[in-house]
Amino acid sequence: MSQAERSFLKAAFHGVIAEELLAHFPKLPPEQAPEVERVLAVLTDLGRAGQQPEPTVDGELPEGWLDAVAQAGLFGTMIPKQYGGLGLGRLADARIHEALGRLDPALAITVGAHSGLATTALMRAGTKAQQSRLLPSMARGDRLAAFALTEPGMGSDAAATETHAELATDGGGYVLHGHKLWVTNGGRAELVVVFARTTPADRDRKPALTAFLVEPAPGVQVGPEIAKVGVRGASTTSLRLDHARVPADALLGALGRGFMIAVEALNEGRIQVAARCLGVARRALERATERALSRHAFGRPLAGFQMVQERLADQAAQVYALQCMCTLTAGLADSGMPDYSLESAACKVFGSETALAVTDSALRIAGGVGYIEGQGWERAVRDARADLLLEGTNEVMRAFIALSGMRSPGAQMVAVERAMREPIKGFGVLSDFALSRARSVLGRERLSVAHPLLKREAVHLEEAIGGLGAAADRLLRRYGPDIAEEQMILGRIADAAIQIWALAATLSRTTAALVQSGEGGAARELALAGSFGELAHRRIQRALGELDDEADDLRVHVADELCQAGGRLPSLP
Ligand SMILES: Cc1cc2nc3c(=O)[nH]c(=O)nc-3n(C[C@H](O)[C@H](O)[C@H](O)COP(=O)(O)OP(=O)(O)OC[C@H]3O[C@@H](n4cnc5c(N)ncnc54)[C@H](O)[C@@H]3O)c2cc1C
Numbered sequence: 001m002s003q004a005e006r007s008f009l010k011a012a013f014h015g016v017i018a019e020e021l022l023a024h025f026p027k028l029p030p031e032q033a034p035e036v037e038r039v040l041a042v043l044t045d046l047g048r049a050g051q052q053p054e055p056t057v058d059g060e061l062p063e064g065w066l067d068a069v070a071q072a073g074l075f076g077t078m079i080p081k082q083y084g085g086l087g088l089g090r091l092a093d094a095r096i097h098e099a100l101g102r103l104d105p106a107l108a109i110t111v112g113a114h115s116g117l118a119t120t121a122l123m124r125a126g127t128k129a130q131q132s133r134l135l136p137s138m139a140r141g142d143r144l145a146a147f148a149l150t151e152p153g154m155g156s157d158a159a160a161t162e163t164h165a166e167l168a169t170d171g172g173g174y175v176l177h178g179h180k181l182w183v184t185n186g187g188r189a190e191l192v193v194v195f196a197r198t199t200p201a202d203r204d205r206k207p208a209l210t211a212f213l214v215e216p217a218p219g220v221q222v223g224p225e226i227a228k229v230g231v232r233g234a235s236t237t238s239l240r241l242d243h244a245r246v247p248a249d250a251l252l253g254a255l256g257r258g259f260m261i262a263v264e265a266l267n268e269g270r271i272q273v274a275a276r277c278l279g280v281a282r283r284a285l286e287r288a289t290e291r292a293l294s295r296h297a298f299g300r301p302l303a304g305f306q307m308v309q310e311r312l313a314d315q316a317a318q319v320y321a322l323q324c325m326c327t328l329t330a331g332l333a334d335s336g337m338p339d340y341s342l343e344s345a346a347c348k349v350f351g352s353e354t355a356l357a358v359t360d361s362a363l364r365i366a367g368g369v370g371y372i373e374g375q376g377w378e379r380a381v382r383d384a385r386a387d388l389l390l391e392g393t394n395e396v397m398r399a400f401i402a403l404s405g406m407r408s409p410g411a412q413m414v415a416v417e418r419a420m421r422e423p424i425k426g427f428g429v430l431s432d433f434a435l436s437r438a439r440s441v442l443g444r445e446r447l448s449v450a451h452p453l454l455k456r457e458a459v460h461l462e463e464a465i466g467g468l469g470a471a472a473d474r475l476l477r478r479y480g481p482d483i484a485e486e487q488m489i490l491g492r493i494a495d496a497a498i499q500i501w502a503l504a505a506t507l508s509r510t511t512a513a514l515v516q517s518g519e520g521g522a523a524r525e526l527a528l529a530g531s532f533g534e535l536a537h538r539r540i541q542r543a544l545g546e547l548d549d550e551a552d553d554l555r556v557h558v559a560d561e562l563c564q565a566g567g568r569l570p571s572l573p
Pocket of ligand 1: 113146147148149150153154155156157181182183184185228236386389390391392393394395396399487
């Protein structure tokens with residue numbers, strides 16, 4: 001692994017603990033804290049107005065909310081001050097998105113599609129002229145933005161994009177044709193980042209995708225609002241491009257660079273997704289706890305029964321871990337860590353699944369009232385489901401985490417094979433490889449930055465990373481590039497990696513709390529870290545222990561047969 005791709009999880013796939021990345025648990029920079037406090041106060045005020053039992057009418061954002069968040073600067077949190085934005089970092093932005101998720105996930109998604117996806121794309125790939133023209137109105141929220149990648153025929157597979165762009169015959173700009181689907185903010189946006197192929201359709205070649213800045217113009221038709229299961233206050237529409245002409249300066253980034261622009265924006269957007277999931281999960285946990293204390297059954301509060309306690313404790317441990325991983329990922333991204341794609345994907349998967357589990361658990365603790373509309377419990381579950389698929393479905397994210405994580409050890413093996421043919425030239429490669437092999441053979445790497453009171457959890461992490469490195473090594477030797485087809489194994493490898501990042505972040509934060517407040521002052525953190533450590537340890541052991549599950553072939557067979565039978569089971573004898 002090169003220095004340029006330094007990432008905790010990529011190192012973990014080599015069996016290496018990049019512990020320097022855990023040594024300083026991030027804090028909000030003091031100069032950004034007052035701005036964050038001010039924004040959070042605005043959101044708290046919005047929430048206070050008519051919050052019980054549901055924060056808003058389901059299906060629309062309350063009147064005045066979009067204006068209020070625009071005035072507070074939420075549409076330009078990370079836009080530099082020179083363009084009228086708040087100039088905050090990702091950690092500050094994550095705090096704000098946590099508060100948005102707590103207030104109303106539909107509002108959070110509205111702000112996120114604008115600021116996490118569209119604005120990021122423009123800030124990363126736009127020219128100075130494009131940025132000067134567009135960013136000020138985007139920061140004010142006068143010009144809401146959207147991000148249109150998905151199409152009727154493809155969501156996860158960007159290579160299947162059919163929307164295409166051609167150079168206008170007079171050479172002045174491009175003409176776009178196509179149909180985009182489920183565009184968040186579609187009904188409100190005045191700027192859409194549209195991804196279109198700029199090479200001819202060819203089944204055997206990946207298309208060159210290009211990003212365009214599309215503004216209202218003839219041929220750009222926004223469809224009606226699409227009814228959804230949850231996050232109903234967010235606008236979701238289709239977008240038709242019918243000979244839509246855009247000027248030459250609508251090209252965002254270089255021709256053919258659209259895929260990378262989308263990937264980078266999504267990497268960044270996933271930190272926001274995880275942060276809003278944290279807000280959703282914290283609110284649900286608080287409501288569930290209030291209910292468990294106030295509702296009595298069999299002469300005592302629900303919170304006095306161990307089955308309820310188990311539920312509350314496990315959810316609290318997970319939410320604590322989610323808070324740790326969001327904070328650490330955002331902080332490392334702010335500190336200039338060049339590659340946080342695996343960590344942000346891990347946060348997104350862990351965050352969305354935690355938010356769904358906690359909202360569902362809250363609904364169960366609420367009992368019958370949980371299943372009644374208008375009380376907020378069922379709506380929280382419906383809203384939380386969206387994040388399982390937004391910005392990359394969790395299945396696709398798991399495949400991405402596992403395959404990207406194994407790419408570097410895989411490449412190392414190719415380099416080793418080459419070096420063995422030229423042993424003198426390849427000496428460096430061989431000794432690096434020998435070192436990492438020796439680590440996996442001789443035992444685990446040590447983690448020295450964790451507080452001594454976290455010894456047990458630190459050992460769990462050391463063993464887990466050793467296990468992940470050894471598993472990656474073994475799988476690559478056994479399957480080579482064919483590992484990409486072994487999706488059940490990839491899912492388990494990714495599960496282990498996701499828990500590893502959650503555990504590492506938990507250790508980093510809890511160590512910081514212990515250093516700051518001592519054992520007495522950080523007793524709750526210590527208990528939560530211990531509780532999460534056990535959960536994560538069991539999950540990692542299960543994932544790595546069952547990597548080559550003998551039942552996998554049988555599952556493939558059963559699924560094939562089911563597909564052949566049109567989904568029908570055999571008849572009763
Ligand atoms: C409310 C909402 C808002 C949205 N906002 C936007 C937006 O603003 N911009 C935008 O571009 N898109 C947006 N989307 C689209 C969203 O990103 C896609 O729905 C998502 O990426 C999944 O794509 P798909 O629906 O085509 O599912 P598919 O790709 O058809 O996937 C269906 C199922 O198959 C699984 N699957 C697919 N491929 C694989 C694989 N290789 N391995 C294993 N499993 C696989 C998936 O995980 C999923 O479970 C939005 C969607 C919704 C519902």
